[in-house]
Amino acid sequence: MNAFARLSLNQATVQSWSVQEAVDGCARAGIGWIGLWREQVAEQGLHESARLARDAGVRVSSLCRGGFFPAATAAQRRARIDDTARALDEAAALHTDVLVLVCGGLPEGSRDVDGARQMIEDGVAALVPHAAERGVRLAIEPLHPMFAADRSLITTLTLANDVVERVASPHVGVVIDVYHVWWDPAVYAQIARAAPYTLGFHVNDWIVPLPDLLRGRGMMGDGCIDVRRLREAVDRAGYAGPIEVEIFNDVIWSTPGDDVVAHMKDRFVSEVL
């Protein structure tokens, strides 16, 4: 059994690599999965990206990202939904069936948390027919509450699960990132609840003290998250898919990509498996 069979490099971890470089880097390191981002895919070209991954024998575990549903006007909300529909098309072209959703925070100037959460749910529901048509699933990612205002009002796995169960489509589920959920007293119960619709699992770490909200995540083992316990809980719930390493960190971003990948493989064995 290959220890790295489930390991996936989320492209955000090696910010300097193009899709081609990232796919080649995975192939060199014997990593069979990659998580891609739309911006880098657009730079490389959508179909070229799909071809590069296929030729290298690297499968796309997920595409980041759609969402950001709340907006001040109906036209803006429609534009966000349309953009996420295009992301579903791109995911299908890349042969991944998981599109990660960062659902969005408050519309500018608004304080209406409940209203914005309703816009999120409406946006997800509106995309279900298109997701079904493309054979791609919408993976709601709960984000840490420090991103509530500007990135996602889906601040807990509980809330993500609530939305999934109300929308009630086989094309909607959750992706669980340890960085966003580790602090939540309900996390283990909610991981069990999410068993039927867990579409992805992301690992990294929470460094103490946190160097930066956005670019201060750590490599697994460098922080205080019990990553293995969370991985075991997700596995016990029945998730057997890829495990993406997604780290936004200025220090890691200034390290050569091959070194990051080698370090990531070591830590995957010592901290995750």
Place this chain on the structure above:
Amino acid sequence: MNAFARLSLNQATVQSWSVQEAVDGCARAGIGWIGLWREQVAEQGLHESARLARDAGVRVSSLCRGGFFPAATAAQRRARIDDTARALDEAAALHTDVLVLVCGGLPEGSRDVDGARQMIEDGVAALVPHAAERGVRLAIEPLHPMFAADRSLITTLTLANDVVERVASPHVGVVIDVYHVWWDPAVYAQIARAAPYTLGFHVNDWIVPLPDLLRGRGMMGDGCIDVRRLREAVDRAGYAGPIEVEIFNDVIWSTPGDDVVAHMKDRFVSEVL
């Protein structure tokens, strides 16, 4: 009816003021309450601080802070409890019956969230007899989850309420700060639940984008929190005590204290009442 009858200046909002200056500033501005911090009280002298407040006709709404219960060794945990017992003595000397608890994060090097939460509950429970003797109540403050690792693993009002109800003493309750709880989908239900033991309410705002985790809070009205809706919910639950303005912010800290207090009064009327 005096619009400012419930307004309290938490001393942290005007970092440059000593206890004497803060008490005098409150008196000048017609503010009848002040929240004090142990460090500044120690600098001024405990009994001198009590005398200054009494002579100025300013009552102490709360003392910050005890807690930080989790630690690697039993001796360290004992020391934290002993320190919080001294804080109870100080609160009594200052004629306030509320000691705010920042409960503490993970012991250094630990990833055991459940174990640390148990240490918190054990610490609170251990202090109940001393709190009863002093006539001071222990007010558990849930902190924003971004402080989970290093400041408090009591990351939600739900969790604070759980601890209060398990410890089940009239000398233990919660203090609710809008900055820490506004993002929580359960917050309104948990405010109602906390009705019998809500011991304080703190207001400020969440600026978008957040300038700094620790020193980036905003004046009410400068951010995205619906402060009034939260105040109404806390009032509806029956809380009628002081409302502390507690703002850690580098810009506000470099503004003359009297100007901060005047601005705070304006915003208290326009954003809170």
